[in-house]
Amino acid sequence: MARNTAEAWIPEEWETSQVIQAVLQISAVEALASPITMGSDTKHVPRTAGMGVDVVAKGGTYGEDVSLNDEVLLTARKFGKAVRLAEEDIDDSVADLINAKMLGWGKSYAKMIDNACLAVSAASNGTTIPFTSLYQLLNTTDSDxxxxxxxxxxxxxxxxxxxxxxxxxxxxxxxxGDYFDPGNTYAIAHTSFRKFLRGVKDGESRPIFVEGTAGTPDTIFNVPVRWSLGARLNATASAAPSGRPIMAFVNPELMLLGRRSGPESVFIDGRDGLSALTDESILKMRARRGWAYGHPAGASILVG
Known part of the structure; x- marks a missing residue:
């Protein structure tokens, strides 16, 4: 039986793909995080608890820093889906049907990757919970x-x-915290916070939320806001989380997003092998990602 190999996977072009543009518009994590190229399923990324500084007298001895140096491990997990396409539908409108399915997958992936990285409320198990989310990280004591x-x-x-x-x-x-950078802090919030924020004012009746105009982002306390439909608590990673919404204040330099491959797709012709018996072709889409947040002191979350 003929078989499609890994070489058949076609990566989306970052500059021109509608799928990639949709992912970047919807996913705050894909748009903001520091991209880490992964050449294998796992990658160790250095993490430091900071470094001190002393005043050193002329000719004096430099003090040695004793802060913790360790690393975080990124493990690539696969996000994918397959869809069967009837041969008749393909013959009628191949470009529109396939592109529509790919775009739909991209939008669902964008919401799911945000939920998996930010708002899953349980420990990672490598499958339904692919990563240690930011919420779980902030909810866990780390004595080191x-x-x-x-x-x-x-x-x-x-x-x-x-x-x-x-x-x-x-x-x-x-x-x-020691990791606060006023020029590099973002809020990532579920869209339901927009309604909450419009009525919140300080003691002088000034709104804390300012809606952006063309070319400028929305802000809260002068912090730029990225909206995410994945920023809701959920027991497992989901493209449609149903728990309480969250607003996370983050430093993108500490958001480590490993990119092993994708988004990418493969089209398996229905005339190939046993699948020819059904007059159906198969379209598969996937992306392989790793995730870790560099330090829990460098982020905070409001559960709405």
């Missing part, structure tokens, strides 16, 4: 890094209306 689980998570008292103080506490948790 001096971080206490939950310290950088603020949960709104009312699921329907986070208050000014709750928004302020959430962003303040990262502003007071």
């Amino acid at each position: 890094l001096g971080y206490t689980g939950g310290a950088n998570i603020t949960t709104a008292a009312s699921a329907n209306a986070p208050t000014y103080d709750e928004f302020s506490t959430a962003v303040g948790a990262v502003e007071t």
Whole structure:
């Protein structure tokens, strides 16, 4: 029986592909994270707990830094889907049908990768929970890094209306950390926060949320906001998460997104081998990604 090999996978072109453009528009993680090229299924990326500095007298001895140096492990996980296409439909409109399916997959992938990286509420198992999400990282104590689980998570008292103080506490948790960079901080939030934010004002009735115009992003407390439909808590990674929405304040330099391959596709002709008995062809789409956040003190989350 004839068989398609790995060489048949066709990568999407980053500059021109509609699928890639849709992914970058919908996925905050794909758009903001520091890309890490992966040449194999796993890759170790250095992580440091920082480095001190002293005043050294003329001719004096330099003090040696004793802060922790370690690494995070990126493991590539595969996100994919296959669809059967009837030969009659392909003959009628091959370009429109295939492109529509590829674009639909890209949009679902964009939401799922954000959910997997940011908002899954359980420990990684390598399958339904591919990574340690940012929420799970912030919810876990790490004595080596001096971080206490939950310290950088603020949960709104009312699921329907986070208050000014709750928004302020959430962003303040990262502003007071050693990894705060005022010129490189973003908020990644579920779109439902837009409704909440329009009514939140400070003590002088000034809105904390400013809607952007053409060429300028929305901001909260002058922090640029990226909206993500994947930023909802969920027990497993999902393209349609259903839990409480989150707003994460992050440093993109600490968002480590391993790119092993894809998005890419392969078209398996229905006239090939046993599949010819059904008059159906198969379109497969996939992307292989790894994820880790560099340090829990460099992020905070508001659970809405």
